[in-house]
Amino acid sequence: MPKVTNDEILAKLKEKYPDAVVDVPELIDFTVAVKSEALFDVGVFLRDECGLDYIADLTAVDRPERFEVVYHLYSIIDETTAPFVLKVYLEDKENPVLASVTPLWQGANFQECEVYDLMGIHFEGHPDLKRILLWEGFPGHPLRKDFEDRTFSFKELEPTRPTDPDKV
């Protein structure tokens, strides 16, 4: 079976969703940035029609002007060697929201929880979005660049416990 190259995928993507692609930055890995509203449709298209059945990695980068959510996609069936890197720029740093891809690739489940936990990006449509590595009530999101770099007091970091019903 002939392998589909990343250039062909981009051409097909531009044909199907002419408005979705916003940027093709020159990086080592083949990268395509799409609009955040179009992400889910693009994901369906890439999985079902381009054979990218495997989401290797999902993460986010905190840039000074925006958040970048990065998806590294491969095809296990076609055994692609170079990753197809899908990026979404989130300009709204106050309230970053994005559609979840967990309904498409179950492997994104824990990774989206992790991005939510450490970077504070909400994923709409995720079945169970929760803090996965830190506990509920931890102050802030550590991987953001503006995360306060100081020593926390023990009381601040104490995990929230359910209150004892007898003492109330």
Place this chain on the structure above:
Amino acid sequence: MLKTESITLNLGPQHPSTHGVFRIKVELDGEAVRDLEPVMGYLHRGIEKISEDRTYVQVVPLTDRLDYICAMTNNQAYAMAVEKMAGIKVPERAEYIRVIMAEFTRIINHLLAVGFLWNELGAYFTPLLYCYRERERILDLFEKTCGSRLTCNYIRPGGVSLDLPEGFIPEAKKLTSHLKTFTDELNTMLTKNEIFISRTVDVGILPADLAINSSITGPMLRASGVPYDIRKVDNYSIYDRFDFDVPTCDHGDVWDRYYQHILEIYQSIRILEQALDTIPDGKVMGRRASRSLRRPPKDEAYGRIESPKGELGFYVVGDGSKNPYRLRIRPPSMINLSALKEMCEGQKIQDLIVILGSVNIVLGEVDR
């Protein structure tokens, strides 16, 4: 009056079969598992955040602490991602040394995976201790090479930190042939054991399509019948020079996952034999490596290898300074847990322990 209701049970975080501090919230209907939820994060040390304040080379010791059984492959994955980003060339001898160390690490990991699985089945420590004995022999070689046994800090961006010590090659050859005998012995003693078969066959089945959709990689994916091995697919390092196969099993139950490990040990031994025979002389560290890491490009790259547990990837984002702007670790152990719920539903509670054992997680890597 009699009534039935399901019980919620917390398995862990302090439980011998969870391989560390890992908790599973299980909803039980009698003895059968109805629902479960993995809870992690007890060992979270924020390695990704700490890396942002360190130079590229200073991150290498942190990667030792991810999957502390396979320090060498962690080093290799990180080094390869950085080399890809900064465009560093690696000398040929260093590539050979990397392959030798990575395959020894794979044997360690697979021996321990088999040993711990048997431990969980109630073969109290006997197979595990024999596996530990062989692991010690490999660790002795590591200690001779780089001075430490677990946290090796040996494979660096640009090559490896030191050349092999005198007498390494003959000793490693002797050990390789010994390991082959040992694996034969292990295979004969364990694989067809009747009790083992009745406990593991048709338990925790993972279908191939679910495995791909859940991003499961490594021996677990291949035990489900998908011949996907990044050593073959990417041909990274110098793996295209060696003659080896990608074994697969077809059911994806616990027995297949066990047997997959045994089969892969044989392939690692094949690679080791060829690599030890053909290793060339030469330098072990690229000449321009440290210079290019002082001023790396403003670029980003995703490097991945076939670590013993699956795809271990590092996503390095550089901003032109000597520290990484962002470092993302793609942990195979954590993502291999994505399908734990589907594998365990409807199984008995004692099988849950065995299924978790066959996933073979290391909590240092799950929580980072």
